[in-house]
Amino acid sequence: MAQDLIHIGCAGWSLPHALQSRFSAEGSHLERYASRLHACEINSSFYRPHGVDTYRRWADSVPEGFRFSVKLPEAITHERRLAGCEAALDEFLGQAAGLGDKLSCLLVQLPPSLALDARAAADFLTALRERWAKGIAVEPRHASWFTQAGDALLKRHRVARVLADPVRHTGGAMPGGTPQLAYLRLHGSPRTYYSAYAPELIAALARRIEHARQCGTEVWCIFDNTASGAAADNALALQQAIQQDPS
Template sequence: MRLLAGTSGFSYKEWLGAFYPDDLSAKGMLAHYATRLPIVEINNTFYRMPNTAAIQGWRSQVPDSFRFAIKMPRRISHSKRLKDCGAELSALGTALADLGPTLGSLLVQLPPHARCDETALVAFLSELPEGWRVAFEFRNDSWHVPTVFKKLESRNAALVQSESDETFELKPWTADWAYLRLRRVDYSLEDLERWLERIRASRVAEAHVFFKHEDGATGPKLAAELLAMARGRRAVAP
């Protein structure tokens, strides 16, 4: 099983002196991040469609082995709620093409008030470009039913495993890969070991794991610790 762990976002001045060198500029953060962790979840694509210059800028700063997880624009997930998104998906595909092999996965995060619409889901899945790994985070329980899980399985789409300080429920693993968003403020070594055991027990071939951004750079520290556990050793704090 291949484990890729990182954080949601990378451009945080609060990490200077903890994860980043004190004098590192914002422009140098991604390149430095990519020397320490193998994947990052990009959230600003939720607010606007990424442009070519931004994509090429990201790509130029990371090696071929690095992976980006892209959060789909809110026009798709919130405004249109998966309906009639062919044009948006085409535009997104064009924008992301320059990422090449570094495009790891895409996240569709629906709003809590969006109730299950299996017809829209089936149509949306059929419109996804071949080769995309897409994960769905349904925040309304009406989606968490066997018929939805089977539809995700048919497209090898992942159901996001998410955890916060308030809620957690282990969900079905619907693909041969996994997408996890671990949002608690902190995790003990035992907590991380438990998650690693769950991932291994799922028998997925690859897992993308993202920790929450915290001012004290806890997220990258936890990602490094989980990666070290997967390699069979303990990490030194980044």
């Protein structure tokens, strides 16, 4: 199985006490997390900058095949609302470059109030693409993005539209944008950030991911139901389900 196309992990690398015995007993929290899971979404970059040395230390803490996605700062997405962000993008990408080849994808989470402005979005994505050639996933939260026009714009820039659960808008139950990348953010349902996903849903998710892999699609599946500690358990279960797939 082409594992390099599938990245399963959590938002952050905290490990609930009940699961700690399933991870290495040695090392930092990140080193222990990386003993079992092979991908992670860095969310803290949304709230505050990290120096290049911090990113480099994180990269040095994980195995060679480990991959990170990193969330863009709120100064870009929520304060500037994608406008006039070139200098801020340069600063952020210069810091995140400390991850080296282990940085695989950028996550752009938009505020719920940010409607699709095709020109502004195209200008932003053009500027981002000029600086970053790998994966980009946008998580819009305004209904105007879940349209043919929104999908077409994202496809032109080779950008994925995140499938986020709980689904808030018609059309959001499937990934959108480029067919080359699918990015799933599972926040927990019905109680956001808390609810664990049932084994039946994990099994169905494994089948969907395997189908995407067979189509040559790179898949990120990030569990963000971290408040109750369910994320790591769900990620381990999904990873096991995929490894057991006979294909």
